[in-house]
Amino acid sequence: MxxxxxxxxxxxxxxxxxxxxxxxxxxxxxxxxxxxxxxxCKATGFGGTPMVGTAATGTVLDRKMTVRFDANVSPGLGWRFEAESPEINFRVGLTQTVFYKITNTMNRASTGIATFNVTPTQAAAYFVKIQCFCFTEHTLQPGETMEAPVVFYVDPEIAQNRDLNGVNSLTLSYTYFPSKNGQPVAESKGDAGKSNL
Structure with a gap:
């Protein structure tokens, strides 16, 4: 060889x-x-991800917008989660603050983390959050309740997008998941029949 x-x-x-x-x-x-x-996604609003900003532009339009608030909890987390109001109506460009109430209904401490999206997804780029509790771990003791604000506005630039002329309502949807090391944890099939109480 x-x-x-x-x-x-x-x-x-x-x-x-x-x-x-x-x-x-x-x-x-x-x-x-x-x-x-x-x-x-955060930079472009792609996939229903709202933009993150520091303050409203100062421009306020006569155009009205309704924002609906959807609050969900993964089956693996025994929490009650709701917005103070199911929806609000306001002028585009005005800063709004809405509080959510989160309660641990379990008999043990637990940690959760919220994810969110905005629909219709085409309008998400114009939904600007100034303050939000999403993607931050929260640990609640048994029976403990926490109030968390969301501060946002709808960017007046939405009026320049002709494809969104007929859009007068948005839905901000949050889902709380059990959290492990700052990441949402989906319920495993083996946990489906277990009680959290």
């Missing part, structure tokens, strides 16, 4: 290193994809 020429061995080594580099790069991108996607 003849030995592999050194130039061919160098090509094999180079190819192996390139393949290893590509594999490591793909692994790194896989870990970075979720935070990058989340950042993209």
């Amino acid at each position: 003849s030995a592999i020429p050194s130039s061919q061995a160098a090509k094999v080594r180079r190819t192996a290193l390139i393949c290893a580099g590509v594999a490591m790069g793909m692994t790194g991108l896989a870990f970075a994809s979720v935070p990058l996607y989340d950042l993209f």
